[in-house]
Amino acid sequence: MKVILLQDVKGQGKRGQVKEVSEGYAQNFLIPRGLARLATDGNMKTLDQQNKAEDKRKAQEKADAEALAAKLNETTVVLKAKAGEGGRLFGAITSKQIAEALQQQMKLKIDKRKIELQDSIRSLGFTNVSIKLHPEVKATTKVQVTEE
Structure with a gap:
C-alpha cells in the first residue's frame, strides 16, 4: 500500500516521501496517528503543490x-x-x-x-x-x- 508520510517516521522515511508499506502497518499505525495518508491521485497533487510552494518560499528567503x-x-x-x-x-x-x-x-x-x-x-x-x-x-x- 502506498502512503504519503506527513511527518518523519523512524525507519520509514522523511516528511513528504511516498513509501510502500504493508497494509496493516498503514491502517493500524500510520494513518490513525496522523503520520501518513493514502497516496491517491488527489493527495499526490496536493503534495506536489505543497512541494512547489515550499521551493518558492525557500527561493524567496534566499533572495532576501x-x-x-x-x-x-x-x-x-x-x-x-x-x-x-x-x-x-x-x-x-x-x-x-x-x-x-x-x-x-x-x-x-x-x-x-x-x-x-x-x-x-x-x-x-x-x-x-x-x-x-x-x-x-x-x-x-x-x-x-x-x-x-
Missing part, C-alpha cells in the same frame, strides 16, 4: 538573504570602547554588541548567534566580521572600534 548580504557588505559598524595604551581595549567587543549596534545604526534585527566571531575583538581599528544569513548566504561587514 542575498539582498541583505549586499547591504551588509557595504556597511561599517562603528563601536566605541575604552582603551588603554597601545590600542588594547579594557574588555572586549562581542557578537552581542555588534548585533545591538546593527540594530541601532541600520535598524536591522540580526541574531547574535549568526555573527561568526572566532574570538572577541580586543583592539582598536577595523575588523571584518562574517554574518551567516542563510545556509548558502554569508555577508562580511566591517566593524570599526574607536576610543571613547
Whole structure:
C-alpha cells in the first residue's frame, strides 16, 4: 500500500516521501496517528503543490538573504570602547554588541548567534566580521572600534 508520510517516521522515511508499506502497518499505525495518508491521485497533487510552494518560499528567503548580504557588505559598524595604551581595549567587543549596534545604526534585527566571531575583538581599528544569513548566504561587514 502506498502512503504519503506527513511527518518523519523512524525507519520509514522523511516528511513528504511516498513509501510502500504493508497494509496493516498503514491502517493500524500510520494513518490513525496522523503520520501518513493514502497516496491517491488527489493527495499526490496536493503534495506536489505543497512541494512547489515550499521551493518558492525557500527561493524567496534566499533572495532576501542575498539582498541583505549586499547591504551588509557595504556597511561599517562603528563601536566605541575604552582603551588603554597601545590600542588594547579594557574588555572586549562581542557578537552581542555588534548585533545591538546593527540594530541601532541600520535598524536591522540580526541574531547574535549568526555573527561568526572566532574570538572577541580586543583592539582598536577595523575588523571584518562574517554574518551567516542563510545556509548558502554569508555577508562580511566591517566593524570599526574607536576610543571613547
